[in-house]
Amino acid sequence: MSVSTASYVVWGAIGALVVLLWWLSYVRPSAVAHPADVVGKVATHPLGRVVLVVGFMWLGWHLFAR
């Protein structure tokens, strides 16, 4: 397996893990929080909500403008 393929496999595994947690948040909500609840938790934290919004603004600028 090439280095490039291995890198993409890890990215794919991370993506699959996100999908798995998303699914678990529906079938076992007491064990895994729903993504919206995670966002709500951060968005209602005094410092977390600032980091969340500024980080999200930066992400958009980085992905689409620069």
Place this chain on the structure above:
Amino acid sequence: MRAGPAALLVGGSAYSLIAAATTPFTLPADVLTGVAIVGLAVLVIVCWPLHPRPARPARPAPGAHPYVPWLVVLVVFVAWELFDYLVHGSRADHPTFSSITEANDRFYILKALLFLGWMAAALVIVRQGSRRKARRG
């Protein structure tokens, strides 16, 4: 589908299709992305309480830590991103999240979907931090 969400979807899709047609590092890309960012800032200022009450999970179980799995994924994501960014070698061998999305941008419809997803996620952030949600906590 109700009129409000339908209008948001149609308007957001149209805006994303226009934004996806721009090229990074140009004025149109700056303006269209900037308008969306300013829109997010305005919504946050208007909708979010100055002093929020912390949110709690809908169905907390004794001893449960439902946020920990997501924290683990975030740590793994950041660690792998930093590794790919800092390790010696070509970007092709060690793709970062940014380089993967740049490859995605070569396909117009995928870039439009990514832009739409980014704006939809921004709305989720605004909604989850809004006064109505904050009071529920």
